[in-house]
Amino acid sequence: GKSTVLGYGFRQPAIGVNQRTGLVTSSDQQGQYIPSTPLHIVRDGQFYGYLSEGLQEREKYPSPPADPMTWMPHSVNASAISQVWLFGAKMGALNDAFVHIGFTRPELFRILMNKRASKPQASVVSVTTDFQFPPLNGSVNPADGQLYIAGFQVAGWGNALDALSGMGRVRYTGGEVTLPREVTPMDKGVLLRFDVAIDPVKATDPNSFSLASWHYQRSYKYGSAQFKANGEPGLDWLTASAGYLSKDGRSVFIAVPDMKPVMQLRVGWSLATTAGRNFERNAYTTPYSLAKFDPAAEGFGDITVDLTPRIAARQEAGPVTVEEGRRLYGLMGCVACHSTSGLDVAKVGPTWTGLFGSERPVVINRKKTTAKADEDYLRESILDPTAKVVKGFEKGEYAMPSYAGVMTDSQIEALILFIKAVKDGDPDALAAAKGDKADAGSFE
Numbered sequence: 001g002k003s004t005v006l007g008y009g010f011r012q013p014a015i016g017v018n019q020r021t022g023l024v025t026s027s028d029q030q031g032q033y034i035p036s037t038p039l040h041i042v043r044d045g046q047f048y049g050y051l052s053e054g055l056q057e058r059e060k061y062p063s064p065p066a067d068p069m070t071w072m073p074h075s076v077n078a079s080a081i082s083q084v085w086l087f088g089a090k091m092g093a094l095n096d097a098f099v100h101i102g103f104t105r106p107e108l109f110r111i112l113m114n115k116r117a118s119k120p121q122a123s124v125v126s127v128t129t130d131f132q133f134p135p136l137n138g139s140v141n142p143a144d145g146q147l148y149i150a151g152f153q154v155a156g157w158g159n160a161l162d163a164l165s166g167m168g169r170v171r172y173t174g175g176e177v178t179l180p181r182e183v184t185p186m187d188k189g190v191l192l193r194f195d196v197a198i199d200p201v202k203a204t205d206p207n208s209f210s211l212a213s214w215h216y217q218r219s220y221k222y223g224s225a226q227f228k229a230n231g232e233p234g235l236d237w238l239t240a241s242a243g244y245l246s247k248d249g250r251s252v253f254i255a256v257p258d259m260k261p262v263m264q265l266r267v268g269w270s271l272a273t274t275a276g277r278n279f280e281r282n283a284y285t286t287p288y289s290l291a292k293f294d295p296a297a298e299g300f301g302d303i304t305v306d307l308t309p310r311i312a313a314r315q316e317a318g319p320v321t322v323e324e325g326r327r328l329y330g331l332m333g334c335v336a337c338h339s340t341s342g343l344d345v346a347k348v349g350p351t352w353t354g355l356f357g358s359e360r361p362v363v364i365n366r367k368k369t370t371a372k373a374d375e376d377y378l379r380e381s382i383l384d385p386t387a388k389v390v391k392g393f394e395k396g397e398y399a400m401p402s403y404a405g406v407m408t409d410s411q412i413e414a415l416i417l418f419i420k421a422v423k424d425g426d427p428d429a430l431a432a433a434k435g436d437k438a439d440a441g442s443f444e
Helices: 322-331 375-383 409-424 427-433
Strands: 014-017 024-027 037-042 070-072 080-085 098-102 107-114 121-128 137-140 147-152 165-170 180-186 189-194 209-214 236-238 242-245 251-255 264-272 278-285 359-364 367-372
Touching: 024 080, 037 080, 070 121, 070 278, 080 137, 098 137, 107 180, 121 180, 180 264, 180 278, 189 264, 251 264, 264 322, 278 322, 322 409, 375 409
Parallel strands: 014 080
Antiparallel strands: 014 024, 024 037, 037 070, 080 098, 098 107, 107 121, 121 278, 137 147, 147 165, 180 189, 189 251, 209 236, 209 264, 242 251, 264 278, 359 367
């Protein structure tokens, strides 16, 4: 009988509806006026940022663009699609959860709403990338309580898969779930909550965490580069000063000096359960405001958070092994930009499959030449990524940041070993490379 405008100013939205409350959410596609991938709550007739080129005056907004719940890096979610509320699901830790579907690099994300702030905020973390078809939409099947997802190729949208279409089931296997149920940036660091008991040694080691922040710029140009707080291109690296484990053993607080609101924050962790299962993940969030951390109220007891800058500790040496390199591949965010499966269509950096020992077409000071990908080349690429840029990536929107002063010498050596193992067919490296499966044994 009537229609209501909930919001306008989208480029290519894909929505989700909360069946219980009627809340409407939407993603959008990076492009003109959309600096990266956003995830919105759509309401109150707000304007969401997109102007139609040629039909509307350039950068003359009818009102200030509404901020999303969170931004997501284009390298992580190059083509955001629909959202699903898993009401009535029989999926263990994902019962009643809020999830989001990525298309170009097929992936299912969990959306963790932050209810501690006056402004809607959320964090996004990967559930699984184990898809053999391009996914578009999903629904909980009342017959078995599992999530079914269907999709097909869309003309003009690149995809890392060759399948034309498909339907699949994401099911809970009954295994131990290491997905977080809360990721909240706070004034003294970041709070992580899990449904499993966490190994206290890993939880209290600040080297178990990796954090970086950056900003985007909205303009009529396609997408946005990443910018430091001072406006220069690049990322601001944040170093954890300490780690704390809650009294119940299921929550971790990452102490981070000088926390500030920012457009994009990446939080990476490499932890283990008390049963000995190692796991690594990254969460992406947009902290518009930072709630105050009260250790006692959050279950950590009467502790004083150590916010002493931890620069010297970065020089600590670690194991130089393929497994350590694989861990760093996930912890340091390399997984977002570099494929290890050979499918690099959706990535913003060259694939690592077959990289070591190959002859690379590169650009040096705007001149095209070649370089052999030996150990020296890999080390230079980690420490000075702009020295030799692989042809085809020299004009990329997201320049690789330098890891100088961020990774130790031993960590660089371990990462190089992992890259070599992918080339040589190392079983451990290839097991991690096949789809970069998250939480294997819990959801598939």
